[in-house]
Amino acid sequence: QQQVKQSPQSLIVQKGGISIINCAYENTAFDYFPWYQQFPGKGPALLIAIRPDVSEKKEGRFTISFNKSAKQFSLHIMDSQPGDSATYFCAASLSGGSEKLVFGKGTKLTVNP
Amino acid sequence: DVKVTQSSRYLVKRTGEKVFLECVQDMDHENMFWYRQDPGLGLRLIYFSYDVKMKEKGDIPEGYSVSREKKERFSLILESASTNQTSMYLCATGRNTQYFGPGTRLTVL
Numbered sequence: 001q002q003q004v005k006q007s008p009q010s011l012i013v014q015k016g017g018i019s020i021i022n023c024a025y026e027n028t029a030f031d032y033f034p035w036y037q038q039f040p041g042k043g044p045a046l047l048i049a050i051r052p053d054v055s056e057k058k059e060g061r062f063t064i065s066f067n068k069s070a071k072q073f074s075l076h077i078m079d080s081q082p083g084d085s086a087t088y089f090c091a092a093s094l095s096g097g098s099e100k101l102v103f104g105k106g107t108k109l110t111v112n113p
Numbered sequence: 114d115v116k117v118t119q120s121s122r123y124l125v126k127r128t129g130e131k132v133f134l135e136c137v138q139d140m141d142h143e144n145m146f147w148y149r150q151d152p153g154l155g156l157r158l159i160y161f162s163y164d165v166k167m168k169e170k171g172d173i174p175e176g177y178s179v180s181r182e183k184k185e186r187f188s189l190i191l192e193s194a195s196t197n198q199t200s201m202y203l204c205a206t207g208r209n210t211q212y213f214g215p216g217t218r219l220t221v222l
Contacts, residue, residue, distance in 0.1 A: 006155075009153070032209045034209070034210065036213075041215070041216075042215060042216075043117070043203050043205075043213030043214050043215050043216050044156070044203070044213050045212075045213065046210050046211075046212075049209070049210070089155060089156065093209055095209060099144060099208050099209055100146075100158060100161060100171070101158075101209075101211060103155050103156040103157075104155060105153065105154060105155035106155045106156075
């Protein structure tokens with residue numbers, strides 16, 4: 001019930017291509033869905049987040065698509081750049097409670113020049 | 114800018130030693146978290162605290178304890194370190210948005 005399933009585990013994309021990472025959740029009470037980006041040797045940092053009252057959120061080249069009925073959300077990175085090479089984690093949480101984040105297992109993205 | 118600092122970037126300990134990992138935040142956040150990160154397993158919550166002296170177990174609390182005597186400081190304690198506790202340990206603070214420290218890579222020999 002508390003799991004967030006993330007795929008793929010790893011992804012290799014050419015520079016300029018689109019990177020797509022998918023996540024699925026079970027708990028319909030989740031109401032906050034952030035994506036974190038982690039570079040080697042650093043802690044994860046918030047990249048972009050969405051709440052279930054919208055189906056899409058875009059910030060620059062990064063877009064979250066959210067499908068409430070399918071209980072799925074995805075991160076799209078347009079015009080992927082070598083500097084986007086990092087590990088990406090999706091997460092979900094319940095507001096108003098302990099606000100613990102449940103993380104997916106991560107996707108290692110490599111963008112080749 | 115939120116600053117979350119962890120006491121050590123790298124630590125090497127022997128089996129059976131008591132290990133203290135310390136985390137300090139400067140944003141007056143009530144919530145603080147300890148995670149461990151292992152390849153292929155993602156981030157797993159060990160313990161979290163929502164106020165001074167308050168703590169709750171996360172998903173993998175066995176072999177760990179925590180201490181929060183002051184709001185800005187949250188310590189993770191390995192009572193008797195074992196080799197299977199070799200991992201990257203990450204502290205975080207905040208509400209829905211969590212701000213992470215740089216991590217401590219702990220090796221237990």
